[in-house]
Amino acid sequence: MSPRFRAVPIALAVSMCAPACASRRVPPAPPDPTVPAQRAAQSWVHCLEQNGGACVSNYQQFASWDAYALLGWLASGSPTSILAGLRQELQHHRDERSVQRRMIAISDAAAAELRGAECRSVDVMEFTDVIPKLEEAAKARMRYFGLLNGQMETIIQGLVAEATDGLNTGYFVTMECVNEPYATYVAAAEHENHYIVAGMMLELPDYLGGSRPIRSRDTGELLPMRTGVSKATETSAVEGTVHPWINIVVEEF
Amino acid sequence: MLKTIIFALSTGLFSAAPSSSPAGKGFEQLEGFDAIVVNQINEVLGMSRLPSGMGLPVEPGVYAVITSDRLTIFDKDVAAVEGGQRFAGADQPAPESGANCPQSVFDGFYLVWSRVVDEARVAALDIPTRVLLGADASLPAKLFVQTAYAAAETRPLSPPNLYMLVNGGRAGLRSRPFFLLPPKGxxxxxxxxxxxxxxxxxxxxxxxxxxxxxxxxxxxxxxxxxxxxxxxxxxxxxxxxxxxxxxxxxxxxxxxxxxxxxxxxxxxxxxxxxxxxxxxxxx
Structure with a gap:
């Protein structure tokens, strides 16, 4: 477009606006709806650092988060564990107290990791965007494993409905941390006109493009597994004992 | 209401095989596990590319497949294979590996075990004790053994029981148990x-x-x-x-x-x- 033509709409806009603009104040921009959600997430992490699982109340949105977490497990968990544990996980999901106990346990475990991590909120995603992605990822993965039968589809649909029920006006808040674990993710859900934290996770799942850091950014060393497990490193086979690497009696060697 | 529907379905889920405990099945009785592994092998490799031989029935565990261009653990690609000969970055062994496993392979298994441990903790499941490895028969055996060492060195608590996946012909997918010398001899x-x-x-x-x-x-x-x-x-x-x-x-x-x-x-x-x-x- 030449400069002459470009100038025409601008001139028109100015002339149309002039009388109205002169007499009205420009209304303030509506508040960013993500800010209260981010504040809730930030407060939650601070509370966790001090009080761990004692920060957990009991909200009905926990069930929605639990449904969301179950979908996430289908979308990215090990198929061996899914086969072994899905039934009992669904039974857990039915039990409100079990859901709350798990939230407390996860919060306690996260508290230990987040103390001194210096996390701050850096990004938000709307659950209305995230849940459909999760649903698709869970279905695709179950299909890949040959597990997407009618029953599984109904379960996934039920979980999606439950997750949507409590989280659809909420946000998935990304918090970056200066120190390990470097990031944490908090679900802020709307509850009686304010935001509460309905759940959290310490790594961004695969279906949202996440990857778990396994080495320290500073030293390159492996980050410890969350159970603090140790390794057997023996090299000597001792008569009368079972070697951790070779379960063979020495006589047969 | 939704929870009721889910519960009703869950009580019938995978219900053809008997449950070993009220809470769910142990890893020993997982119905459908071998079908999942066969699916995975057919997806990335093809059963006919596995070495042929007799073996034991496949029992559940962590499984990995090595093809001429990648290593997958479960359904995730974790390391590239270059020219069907070596793992990418094979000259950069993981410093923690006593067997000098390539870092990509070592870290890949470490990540999988980390997640499996988390799952076990959250859902009160056992950490799998078996690792099943399938590989294209034409690949260097060194790749296979490096992968086995990475799987074994990264498992928490103790090394797993290791199995090579083989094409058992009419018997279908079978497994052969093997051990590893400790990484330092x-x-x-x-x-x-x-x-x-x-x-x-x-x-x-x-x-x-x-x-x-x-x-x-x-x-x-x-x-x-x-x-x-x-x-x-x-x-x-x-x-x-x-x-x-x-x-x-x-x-x-x-x-x-x-x-x-x-x-x-x-x-x-x-x-x-x-x-x-x-x-x-x-x-």
Whole structure:
């Protein structure tokens, strides 16, 4: 477009606006709806650092988060564990107290990791965007494993409905941390006109493009597994004992 | 309401097999597990590319498949294979690996175990004790053994029970158990007169046979599978109580040849231990 033509709409806009603009104040921009959600997430992490699982109340949105977490497990968990544990996980999901106990346990475990991590909120995603992605990822993965039968589809649909029920006006808040674990993710859900934290996770799942850091950014060393497990490193086979690497009696060697 | 629907469905989920506990099934009885592994193999490799042989039924665990261009653990790609010969970054071993496994492979398994441990903690499940490895029969056996070491070195608590996945023909997918020499080698007490018999694969049907015990004498070379079998049968006659054969893949051979040696030697030596040059010392 030449400069002459470009100038025409601008001139028109100015002339149309002039009388109205002169007499009205420009209304303030509506508040960013993500800010209260981010504040809730930030407060939650601070509370966790001090009080761990004692920060957990009991909200009905926990069930929605639990449904969301179950979908996430289908979308990215090990198929061996899914086969072994899905039934009992669904039974857990039915039990409100079990859901709350798990939230407390996860919060306690996260508290230990987040103390001194210096996390701050850096990004938000709307659950209305995230849940459909999760649903698709869970279905695709179950299909890949040959597990997407009618029953599984109904379960996934039920979980999606439950997750949507409590989280659809909420946000998935990304918090970056200066120190390990470097990031944490908090679900802020709307509850009686304010935001509460309905759940959290310490790594961004695969279906949202996440990857778990396994080495320290500073030293390159492996980050410890969350159970603090140790390794057997023996090299000597001792008569009368079972070697951790070779379960063979020495006589047969 | 939704929870009720989900519960009603969950009580019937995977219901064809009996449950071992009120809470759910143990890893031993997972119905449908072998079908998942077969799906995965067909997706990335094809059953016909696995080495052919007899074996045990497949039991649940962590599974991984190595193709000519990648390593997948479950359904996730974790490392690239270059030219069907070596893992990408193979010259950069993980500093924590006693067996000098490539860092990509080592870290890939470490990540999988980390997640499995988390799942086990959250959902009160057992950490799998088995690792099942499938590989294209034409790939270097070294890739297979490196992968096994990475899986074993990264498992928390103790190394897993290891199995090679094989194409059992009409029997379908089968598995062969194997051990690994400890990453830094093995010291055997001399009291039970161990032999420490080792076949080192050199590639193209060439093998050398040696032993940790000085009474074995010099290294014997074999230039065919039948010659190797004769040597092993002869060793067995002189050492009837020995059941263990170390197969060293550090110098050559393919996955298919590795299984061939295992099956050929099984009458004489029922337990196989894979290695990548680790020493056995008697003392």
């Amino acid at each position: 093995l010291l055997l007490p001399s009291g039970q007169r161990p032999l420490g018999l080792r076949v080192t694969m050199k590639g193209a049907d060439r093998f050398s046979v040696s032993a940790a015990s000085p009474r074995f004498g010099r290294v014997v070379e074999a230039t065919s599978a039948s010659e190797l079998l004769n040597i092993l049968q002869d060793v067995k006659k002189r050492n009837p109580g020995k059941e263990t054969l170390i197969i060293d893949a550090s110098e050559g051979g393919t996955v298919g040849e590795l299984l061939k040696v295992v099956m050929m030697a099984q009458e004489e030596f029922s337990r196989v231990v894979f290695a990548l040059g680790q020493d056995v010392i008697i003392g």
